[in-house]
Each structure stands twice: as structure tokens, then as C-alpha cells.
Amino acid sequence: MKISRRDYDRMTNETRDERMAWFKDARLGMFIHYGLFSAIGRGEWVQVQENYTPEEYAKFTSLFAPKEGCCDEWCAQAKKMGAKYAVLTTRHHEGFSLWNSKVNPYNSYNVCGRDLVREFVDACRKYDLKIGLYSSLMDWHHPDAGASAYDFDARKRFTDYIEELNVELLSNYGKIDILWYDVPWPMESSESWNSANRNARLRELQPHLIINNRSRMPEDFQTPEESLGADSKYYWEACMTFNGISWGYIDSEQAKQYSYSSGQILKMLNRCAAEGGNLLLNIGPTPDGSVPEEAKAPLDAVGAWLRENGEAVYGKKYRIGGGEYCINNVSKSTVSEDEKNVYIWNYSYPCDGKLVVGGFKELPRRVSILSNGKELDCKLINERLEITGLPEKCPDVHCGVAVLKMEFDKRPRFGFATHYPQIHYGQNFEG
Numbered sequence: 001m002k003i004s005r006r007d008y009d010r011m012t013n014e015t016r017d018e019r020m021a022w023f024k025d026a027r028l029g030m031f032i033h034y035g036l037f038s039a040i041g042r043g044e045w046v047q048v049q050e051n052y053t054p055e056e057y058a059k060f061t062s063l064f065a066p067k068e069g070c071c072d073e074w075c076a077q078a079k080k081m082g083a084k085y086a087v088l089t090t091r092h093h094e095g096f097s098l099w100n101s102k103v104n105p106y107n108s109y110n111v112c113g114r115d116l117v118r119e120f121v122d123a124c125r126k127y128d129l130k131i132g133l134y135s136s137l138m139d140w141h142h143p144d145a146g147a148s149a150y151d152f153d154a155r156k157r158f159t160d161y162i163e164e165l166n167v168e169l170l171s172n173y174g175k176i177d178i179l180w181y182d183v184p185w186p187m188e189s190s191e192s193w194n195s196a197n198r199n200a201r202l203r204e205l206q207p208h209l210i211i212n213n214r215s216r217m218p219e220d221f222q223t224p225e226e227s228l229g230a231d232s233k234y235y236w237e238a239c240m241t242f243n244g245i246s247w248g249y250i251d252s253e254q255a256k257q258y259s260y261s262s263g264q265i266l267k268m269l270n271r272c273a274a275e276g277g278n279l280l281l282n283i284g285p286t287p288d289g290s291v292p293e294e295a296k297a298p299l300d301a302v303g304a305w306l307r308e309n310g311e312a313v314y315g316k317k318y319r320i321g322g323g324e325y326c327i328n329n330v331s332k333s334t335v336s337e338d339e340k341n342v343y344i345w346n347y348s349y350p351c352d353g354k355l356v357v358g359g360f361k362e363l364p365r366r367v368s369i370l371s372n373g374k375e376l377d378c379k380l381i382n383e384r385l386e387i388t389g390l391p392e393k394c395p396d397v398h399c400g401v402a403v404l405k406m407e408f409d410k411r412p413r414f415g416f417a418t419h420y421p422q423i424h425y426g427q428n429f430e431g
Contacts, residue, residue: 025315026084031282039063044248070289075123081299082306087132095141132178149186181214190216237278262301274332308371312343349394364406
């Protein structure tokens, strides 16, 4: 189909909020980087970093042997950690497709008889997860990929190839929720990629599809990588590795010391939820497709925490006073959609049974521990809340992060440093 960029943008803008409604409530997803690179075990960029030709690299297909049930294991772990959606690398930059592709014979079905996209989609539906399919634009295996930057015939062949791959993904597996593009190399514009026309065709196949911003177009949501926070005017999702080193599998014993604890994951999730974004947390399954051992305990702990404290995360938007509001200088509060409930995340739990929170001009009608509903005493003294009656030990046994829920009858007012005008505290938080 042919469509102008202007008409395409108008079409997608009209339906974006409706299509993105589930996404803004989800807050947490699991990214799964699995491919031929997993069998090699030296990260997802191994083909380029170790300078293999496509022919040399293709010989590693002899090592590719995912175990039965690996996709079910990924999705079971995602569900257990509290994720609402999962995104699988169906074809990473190496060009190896994880499905029975008629367009790309370099695929998992031809290597080991496995359509891993089918298995993944089925597992997502089994565990009630929204389905995300990652699709690289860059392709180190295709002969026209590099030449497409300057050779128009090569560009036509390559962009047609990319389009037909994605048509397969969005035609053969039922309803798909996310198309997650990556690395639009080597072309520098959406026009060179023919992105508006390609994406319009794909949206005809899946009208409720949401698409990220990596095909040289803004599309539906931003995807900061290894970085928390984005322009709050847009939907966004921070995609994060599990260790700050690699997306694909590397030796678990060596990766262990760099891997995130449950507390570190909650800090990332707090930042995302408090600023109206999502966290897409990655795992790099082992060569046989197992969830890496070092990820299991932290993800299980986060899931247990979310089952008790998820109200502070899911479906919430950060709106306190129109700006940033921190507790104890480390924890960002989260606020309910109607702005009447404030959730205080405690990374440094008070051992004297009292928590003092500055900046409030109004007394909440009720303060409680979110996980168990225990009501606490609260007083308003000189624009600070003094909350007493807290247990001596942190009530959260999973991650050591207790959440207090403060309930107001209407949107509360906030303000900082009213008694110390000579000190500059930045933004005025007057509600």
C-alpha cells in the first residue's frame, strides 16, 4: 500500500490512546534475547565483535539445540515475576529467524525442526501475557543489507525482504500486541526504509498493534536502552539488561556478580512507574533455552513483592505536584490515577517506628502498610507528616522494601522549604 507520512501519522495518532491503554497499565514486561548467539554464549553481537563472515557464523547452527518446553519456562518465569507482557527476539541482527519462515530459509525450523515463535506465542497465551515480537531491521546475514544504503536495487530487495518477514510474523500467529523494531541500519531516514508504507501494511494485519520508535519514526512509544526515564509527554518503556553487560547469554557464574538483586530491580521499577513508564527487563536464556540461574531468585522475589504491593505499580501515573517528589532522598512516590492515593516506597526502613515525610500541606484520612493493610497513626506538623506505629522490622520479607499507602479525599497539595526561602530547592511543588 502507499500512504503519505502525514496521513500515516494522523491515522496512528487517532487510535494511539486506545491501543496503548493496556500498555500504560502493564508497567512490567520481560525481554527475552534468544537466538543462534545463545548457543555460542558470548553475547548477542558475537558475529561482528569476533569478525565472523556470514558463512563462518552459519556453521554455529550445529550447536543450536533448544530444549523442549523452553518457551513455556520463559513465560512461566515472566508470569511469576509479575510481568504483564513478554517480548522475544524473533530475529536478531545475525539474521537467524526463530520460526518456520518461507521468506528466510536461515531459520530454526530448518536447523532443528522448531518454530520457537509458535511455541512462545502459545506460552504467552497460556500464562495470559501480552505478546511482543522483536524484529531487527539490521541484518548481518542478508547480502543486500549493507549495500542498501547506496544501491537502490539492493535497497528495494532488502526492504521488501524485511517487510515480508514481518508480514509472516503478523499473519501466522493470531493476535500480536507489540512489534518491537531494533537498529535501523544502514538507512538514515524513514523514507529510505519505507517505514510508513510497511508499518501501514502491518497495521492492516493487526489493527490493535503497537509499534516502538526504532524504524526511524516516533510511532507509539519510546524505548530508552539501559537508561531509566524518557520524555513524559510520550508513552515509554526502559529496556534493561539483567547485568549491564550483555543481552544474550554469557556464563552464569561470571555474570552472577554483575546481576541485579531484587532490590535493584524494584528501584528501576519504582523509577519507571513513578514517571509514567514501563520496565522491560531482559533475560538471556542459556544455550538450551533455560532461564539463567542467576536471574531466578531475584525475579521470584520481585514477583512475590508485586503480589502484595502491585497496587503501587500497575496502572498508576506519576503526577505529584507536576514534578519530582522523593521520600528520604532515595525513593520516588507513586500516585493513583485519580491522584487521591500516594504510595511511599521505603528503601531505608525506619527502625524507630516513625517515618517523617516533608512537603505535605494536608493530612491524609488514612495511612496504612500496603502489603497487610495495618493502619498507622499520622500527624501533620509544619508541612511534614509524622507517621508512627510502624513495626520494628520491615514488614516486607521479600525484598526489604515496604510501601505505605496514604489516602486522601481529594488531590493533596504539596510544597517544599516554605520556612527556608534563602535555600534554592529547584522546582516549586505547590499543588
